[in-house]
Amino acid sequence: EDQVTQSPEALRLQEGESSSLNCSYTVSGLRGLFWYRQDPGKGPEFLFTLYSAGEEKEKERLKATLTKKESFLHITAPKPEDSATYLCAVQPFHTGTASKLTFGTGTRLQVTL
């Protein structure tokens, strides 16, 4: 059974204090790992897709990395507007063309002044 575990459950940072969010996964054949940002009362916003171990992607203050067992979302010098829940999801090959995602429970990030 595919499993995704995110840690920490919640994280409070001061503005400018860099940190990392972790996403550990167990899947029989990873097609892709996805990071989303979700603001309260809204749908998830796509951030990154990672397909193979060693791959890295960056967007503004965010950088996502992937190994064979986990992914990290690094946040450099965060700002209050980065406050949100960050979701990790995996898509295994065995879902075929269905492309189903299995989500973790997310990390709630709060960045204070």
Next chain:
Amino acid sequence: GAVVSQHPSWVICKSGTSVKIECRSLDFQATTMFWYRQFPKQSLMLMATSNEGSKATYEQGVEKDKFLINHASLTLSTLTVTSAHPEDSSFYICSARPPGIAYEQYFGPGTRLTVT
């Protein structure tokens, strides 16, 4: 690009009535759309996969007669909650996958359903 809309954004209905939620891909055609449910402070749970022109595929434990899904065109999928009860109150979110080799899903803004 890859914008998905939902309508309505929130709805309140009485127990026993039916509610329809629309999901539209605005700038691309989506052969596959997905419906999720999310409870407060919990993650997204996939309810069903909607394929244009064919029957939806429901996840285990999801009542297909209660949650009717129709993917009538390449840009529109609908979820109808039939005979709604208070326990159906939740945040319903759809997503769509643009055509091509990438496998990202793009999500709508969600619909908050409250059944009284």
